Amino acid sequence: MCGIVGLFLKDPKLEPKLGAMLTDMLITMTDRGPDSAGIAIYSGAKDGLGKITVQSAEPEKDFKDLDGDLHDAIGQPVTILVKSSHAVLEVPLGQMDAARSALAHLRPAVKVMSAGDSIEIFKEVGLPKDVAARFEVSKMQGTHGIGHTRMATESAVTTMGAHPFSTGSDQCLVHNGSLSNHNGVRRELKRLGMTFETENDTEVAAAFISHKLQEGEPLGQALEATLTDLDGFFTFVVGTKNGFGVVRDPIACKPAVMAETDDFVAFGTEYRALVNLPGIETARVWEPEPATVYFWER
């Protein structure tokens, strides 16, 4: 099963409501995925600053004085905003790599959920409504975002096994389905220098696309390559700093519905997820074709 929701705003007036709209969509997909939930929000870049979203099983201990400790390590100011088990660190853009390696030494138990100019990822085990409330997703603003409710098949129900997966700067991917050749593809990607946090099949798909983008391929082409190189069932929804993409495998068992108006492009695993969007009554609503890449970039 699993549920996916996604929203790419064309009308900037909706940006303050992105989190609220996505939260509503995410909760409608609870019975497709009650194990864990996650959300990636592209909330915009601040001049000269990047964001690293981190997670800890012991946030009181790990996040205490983390900003100061990182400041000492990289010699530049770092701010921290703690949200439950996650925290968003704002770091000067030139110091992102330095901050990540310092973090690995200073707090080895802390996991990096995402890093980039605009992206923030929050994900945890539990019901979507509880996960959304815990991170106050409904208060978040942004240009586009992707959410996922997981019913686990390929690997354990853990925070790190929740979607979205981020394997490159400002990139994320969510998945409905299961891949059958992920072990082979993972081995190949490791050989090419990609690193993995889990044994999860979806992380392999995320890393596969990140690797293509690193090689300089455009998003559309990277998504196209999943159709030839990944075997199994999938509907993927992918986010980049400026873009939002969708692709389904050629058999297309995993349901998907899209809607577009002058104000937004929306994705839902089921139409139920889209029913409260403004103007849905007159939106163009369609089922994305199998083996066809859709993407929008601003």
Next chain:
Amino acid sequence: MQSFDLGKEGLRALNSALHALKGQTNMTAWEVVNPKGAHAIAAGVDAPVDITVRGSTGYYCAGMNKQATIRIKGSAGPGVAENMMSGTVIIDGDASQYAGATGCGGLLVIKGNASSRCGISMKGIDIVVHGNIGHMSAFMAQSGNLVVLGNAGEALGDSLYEARLFVRGSVKSLGADCIEKEMRPEHYAILEDLLRRGEAEGKAKPEEFRRYGSARKLYNFNIDNASAY
């Protein structure tokens, strides 16, 4: 007219009320408002009533329908009219995958497009699609008629038994053991009747269709192929 607000009263209450209608009833006209993509709307109805759903539906709307006429004033999610026994289901918009799957009887009309696996394993249902159908439609179809005014996707009629497939537009590819067959007078008569009952009379003429059916080569094991296994 019995009007039912699904948002307020809930699915269980709707389907219980519809299931309580047995045989002849005075409550023959029903309207369901605020469907909002909910699953299993009006599934398992067994009475000669007319139900109009004002909006789009989720999984399995009108599943197992017997006798009822069910109209969807929107699009339908996966498995609409799955295993229908009799009656009529008319969808104004599109239908998602496996519309009319395993249907044993009745008529399913889709005025928009149907996606993949339309009429998979159909066993006597008639399906009229005004638009296009997706890949693997009528897979293992056993009997009944599938009429498509638009185009068909890949692998139409794969491993087909005795269903008749009529397509007016292009067929991307035929599945295993599915071949084009001649149109005979009885086929024009079937089409004329189904186009009329499928509310497509003005849109297409019987002579514009081509017929596809089973080559019947998969019915029995061919001993000459033994070495292939």
